[in-house]
Amino acid sequence: MQQMHPSLKRRRFLQLAGITGTGFFLGLNTGCKSGPEIAAVSAPGKLFEITPYINIETSGVITIFNTKPEVGQGTWQSVPGLIAEELEVSLDQVVIKQTGGQSQFGNAQSVGGSSSVRGEFFTLRKVGAAAREMLIGAAAQQWQVPVEECYAENAFVIHKPSGKKLGYGALAETAAKMKVPAEPKLKDPKDFRIIGKSGGRPDIPLKSSGQAKFGLDVSVPGMVYASIERSPVIGSKLIKFDDADTRKMKGVLDVVTCKRIVGIFRHDSVAVIGENYWAALQGRKKLKTEWNHEGRDKLNSSDYAAGLRKLAAKKGLTDITHGSFEKEYAGAAKKLEALYETPLVSHSPIEPMNCVVRWNAPDQVEIWTSTQIPGDLVKEVAKEQSIPEANVHLHTMFNGGGFGRRLINDYVTDVVELSKKTGKPVKAIWTREDDTRLGPFRPMTFSALKGGISADGRPVALEHKVISPSIDAGLYPNFDPKKVDKTMMEGIADQKYEIPNLQTSFVYSPLDIPLLYWRAVTSTTLAFSHECFIDEMAVAAGKDPMAFRLDNIKKGSSAEKILNKLKEVSNWGQPLPEGHGLGVAQFEFFAGHCGYVVEVSKKGTGVQLEKIIAVIDMGTVVNPDTVKAQVEGAAVMALTAAIKNGITFENGQTVQTNFHNNPLVRINEMPAVDVHILADGGEIIKGAGEPGLPPFAPALCNAVFAATGKRIRKLPFDINNVG
Amino acid sequence: MASFKLNINNKQYDLDVDEQMPLLWVIRDFAGLTGTKFGCGIAQCGACTIHLDGSPTRSCSIPVSVAAGKKITTIEGISEKTDHAVQKAWIELQVPQCGYCQSGQIMSAIALLTTNPKPTDADIDTAMQGNLCRCGTYQRIRKAIHRAAELI
Numbered sequence: 001m002q003q004m005h006p007s008l009k010r011r012r013f014l015q016l017a018g019i020t021g022t023g024f025f026l027g028l029n030t031g032c033k034s035g036p037e038i039a040a041v042s043a044p045g046k047l048f049e050i051t052p053y054i055n056i057e058t059s060g061v062i063t064i065f066n067t068k069p070e071v072g073q074g075t076w077q078s079v080p081g082l083i084a085e086e087l088e089v090s091l092d093q094v095v096i097k098q099t100g101g102q103s104q105f106g107n108a109q110s111v112g113g114s115s116s117v118r119g120e121f122f123t124l125r126k127v128g129a130a131a132r133e134m135l136i137g138a139a140a141q142q143w144q145v146p147v148e149e150c151y152a153e154n155a156f157v158i159h160k161p162s163g164k165k166l167g168y169g170a171l172a173e174t175a176a177k178m179k180v181p182a183e184p185k186l187k188d189p190k191d192f193r194i195i196g197k198s199g200g201r202p203d204i205p206l207k208s209s210g211q212a213k214f215g216l217d218v219s220v221p222g223m224v225y226a227s228i229e230r231s232p233v234i235g236s237k238l239i240k241f242d243d244a245d246t247r248k249m250k251g252v253l254d255v256v257t258c259k260r261i262v263g264i265f266r267h268d269s270v271a272v273i274g275e276n277y278w279a280a281l282q283g284r285k286k287l288k289t290e291w292n293h294e295g296r297d298k299l300n301s302s303d304y305a306a307g308l309r310k311l312a313a314k315k316g317l318t319d320i321t322h323g324s325f326e327k328e329y330a331g332a333a334k335k336l337e338a339l340y341e342t343p344l345v346s347h348s349p350i351e352p353m354n355c356v357v358r359w360n361a362p363d364q365v366e367i368w369t370s371t372q373i374p375g376d377l378v379k380e381v382a383k384e385q386s387i388p389e390a391n392v393h394l395h396t397m398f399n400g401g402g403f404g405r406r407l408i409n410d411y412v413t414d415v416v417e418l419s420k421k422t423g424k425p426v427k428a429i430w431t432r433e434d435d436t437r438l439g440p441f442r443p444m445t446f447s448a449l450k451g452g453i454s455a456d457g458r459p460v461a462l463e464h465k466v467i468s469p470s471i472d473a474g475l476y477p478n479f480d481p482k483k484v485d486k487t488m489m490e491g492i493a494d495q496k497y498e499i500p501n502l503q504t505s506f507v508y509s510p511l512d513i514p515l516l517y518w519r520a521v522t523s524t525t526l527a528f529s530h531e532c533f534i535d536e537m538a539v540a541a542g543k544d545p546m547a548f549r550l551d552n553i554k555k556g557s558s559a560e561k562i563l564n565k566l567k568e569v570s571n572w573g574q575p576l577p578e579g580h581g582l583g584v585a586q587f588e589f590f591a592g593h594c595g596y597v598v599e600v601s602k603k604g605t606g607v608q609l610e611k612i613i614a615v616i617d618m619g620t621v622v623n624p625d626t627v628k629a630q631v632e633g634a635a636v637m638a639l640t641a642a643i644k645n646g647i648t649f650e651n652g653q654t655v656q657t658n659f660h661n662n663p664l665v666r667i668n669e670m671p672a673v674d675v676h677i678l679a680d681g682g683e684i685i686k687g688a689g690e691p692g693l694p695p696f697a698p699a700l701c702n703a704v705f706a707a708t709g710k711r712i713r714k715l716p717f718d719i720n721n722v723g
Numbered sequence: 724m725a726s727f728k729l730n731i732n733n734k735q736y737d738l739d740v741d742e743q744m745p746l747l748w749v750i751r752d753f754a755g756l757t758g759t760k761f762g763c764g765i766a767q768c769g770a771c772t773i774h775l776d777g778s779p780t781r782s783c784s785i786p787v788s789v790a791a792g793k794k795i796t797t798i799e800g801i802s803e804k805t806d807h808a809v810q811k812a813w814i815e816l817q818v819p820q821c822g823y824c825q826s827g828q829i830m831s832a833i834a835l836l837t838t839n840p841k842p843t844d845a846d847i848d849t850a851m852q853g854n855l856c857r858c859g860t861y862q863r864i865r866k867a868i869h870r871a872a873e874l875i
């Protein structure tokens with residue numbers, strides 16, 4: 001980092017932030033060892049450690065900085081809302097600015113793991129409360145009255161006895177000089193005006209009128225367009241290319257090589273640069289490329305799956321053991337075994353990967369893109385280009401979906417290279433075919449399960465062995481295949497049933513293609529195997545699946561609360577129409593905890609979805625309507641993953657290329673989801689973005705079993721023909 | 724290259740473009756109207772839906788030459804103040820999540836309500852099938868179309 005006089009730093013920061021006249025600036029000093037501390041942004045020499053959150057200009061303009069990219073999960077409202085709540089302003093009184101990963105904005109700028117609200121709930125409220133106390137203090141000082149006689153409301157400080165009031169803008173300068181309170185008093189939840197209330201997302205009018213600006217919508221003067229060719233067999237080496245025909249095409253400006261950097265992989269790429277996107281794309285179609293596959297074209301999904309099945313017989317690396325599985329399983333009154341299988345799937349956000357980059361020689365770069373990880377993006381670009389992080393200027397745009405896909409910068413770093421090489425601002429857009437064929441993908445997991453039931457119908461022993469490739473193996477060069485990959489074991493070690501003899505283990509199977517976190521990560525596949533197998537155990541024990549779960553659930557756990565609520569709202573146990581069946585499942589993992597009851601009916605050789613009920617445990621809720629929306633959407637994504645074909649490889653290439661052969665669930669296939677929120681309040685805040693995904697598929701498959709007697713052990717399955 | 728006179732949202736644009744260029748890219752990159760989105764390029768996702776003489780059309784899959792002389796309406800052209808009944812319903816029911824597909828959803832919904840002012844759930848499912856939403860806002864879309872039908 002270059003050394004700069006604090007006042008220069010401040011000026012540069014203000015430029016970056018697009019602030020004009022300043023008065024009051026407050027943020028968090030994230031450089032403290034003891035955790036973030038509230039601090040004035042002007043604190044001498046400290047500027048680069050402080051994440052600013054609030055700016056009040058003397059003109060009265062109030063800006064709240066949102067450090068959490070909006071991917072559809074509502075952080076454009078929920079995160080600034082935490083600050084606005086304590087600051088006593090409403091969101092329509094403020095300007096919301098998305099931060100761009102600069103170090104000035106701190107390290108917490110990523111969205112993943114359903115963590116945005118959970119992580120920031122208290123810290124951001126404190127920043128808002130501190131600002132409120134400083135503004136009140138400023139007014140009291142000006143009026144020469146006791147602080148206790150003043151309060152804040154609607155961007156004003158009011159003197160109660162006299163009714164005098166002053167706007168925040170008028171107080172900004174004095175407030176900036178007040179001492180920053182270390183422990184400001186937070187509002188009593190009963191006085192909340194924003195937290196706990198539904199609706200009011202300020203991005204929604206923008207998204208209902210075409211005005212919201214996504215990465216795809218950016219253009220800068222002098223910009224050229226790129227369409228980038230990469231080997232359809234992922235990762236092959238470029239032998240040579242012939243661009244003679246490409247260069248003859250009208251509107252084609254140049255052909256330039258670059259590298260796709262995705263985790264540990266560096267993939268050769270050839271970019272066609274055009275005056276407009278269409279020209280670049282047409283030029284790309286005329287490009288002749290020759291690739292050395294080095295055996296990568298031997299990858300076939302059916303062979304790979306056969307390999308995983310074989311590995312299921314192998315003893316895995318033990319993750320956890322409670323009690324003595326082998327002994328108790330051997331002695332169990334009833335024993336069952338099953339192998340569960342899931343596929344690779346694509347993220348497929350509807351906004352394809354894209355990026356605009358302007359390289360300003362010699363060493364400055366400006367980037368506009370949709371990303372889930374502004375901070376890491378800046379770091380990676382700086383590292384790849386060997387320039388200081390402060391030279392990377394990122395504009396984080398609205399994300400047209402993320403789902404984990406935008407947790408990696410492979411669609412950015414190559415465009416930086418292109419802009420540098422061509423000397424022009426470059427906009428690159430992936431085609432849907434690029435997106436579908438090149439990944440990264442959610443890995444499949446296979447699960448080998450063994451369960452033992454006692455004579456009195458209790459689950460006494462359970463083994464869950466996961467056989468899978470690894471996401472981390474493709475991301476980190478120091479991945480150790482001799483250790484259990486915890487990411488691939490998500491949620492099963494602390495599963496929620498009282499099973500005294502429990503064992504989990506992992507068998508690693510390399511897969512040399514880019515793999516990545518997908519919304520709710522490995523829980524999306526392990527919840528399926530775990531919760532369907534619990535159902536199998538219930539059936540083997542001769543018990544009703546809901547009763548079996550409730551009998552054996554850890555008492556007092558959130559799982560018990562969720563199951564009880566599901567039982568109540570689904571009228572579980574009441575007679576159903578002929579041919580109907582109910583299925584239940586719940587799953588807790590790092591992001592949170594949700595459960596479903598799904599009802600299906602027999603229809604020909606398949607089933608029809610009749611009803612979907614979800615219960616999500618939240619603790620404290622910031623925006624209930626947003627939580628419901630997240631669960632509704634998660635169920636749709638889970639249904640796609642359960643019944644649509646996923647990604648398969650033949651001769652090293654994906655069979656799927658676009659939405660016609662990698663279909664997503666459409667409106668006519670999706671009944672409404674009835675979402676119930678458990679919110680006991682208090683300090684526990686669980687995530688909302690992901691938990692709605694994992695338990696959906698097992699609840700659906702358990703319902704299929706209840707209606708038809710067919711046990712689904714392999715995803716995807718054909719909902720119109722369950723066999 | 725050929726020159727085209729395009730009527731987009733009642734404004735005339737004189738543009739010099741390849742006649743095979745899909746209307747989508749002309750609207751976005753030449754007319755500068757970015758509310759219409761690209762999602763698949765093969766008429767599968769509906770993100771690029773516009774109205775061509777009033778009927779919902781996937782602008783990624785028709786060449787610009789087909790649109791010349793016709794009335795093109797994009798999301799930017801349906802209201803000045805985001806107060807079309809469909810937009811009001813969308814805001815009231817907080818339909819969008821990431822929002823990327825929503826321009827296309829709204830254009831399809833308006834077209835449906837123009838020909839069928841009181842659609843049933845089944846009518847909605849049929850008319851809206853061509854519009855994918857990866858965020859899964861389908862149930863709110865259904866509800867919001869019913870609500871818009873009341874508001875019109």
Ligand code: FES
Nearest residue numbers: 762763764769783
């Ligand atoms: S972009 Fe036109 S339908 Fe998908």
Ligand code: FES
Nearest residue numbers: 821822856857858
């Ligand atoms: S709202 Fe995100 S794709 Fe529809």
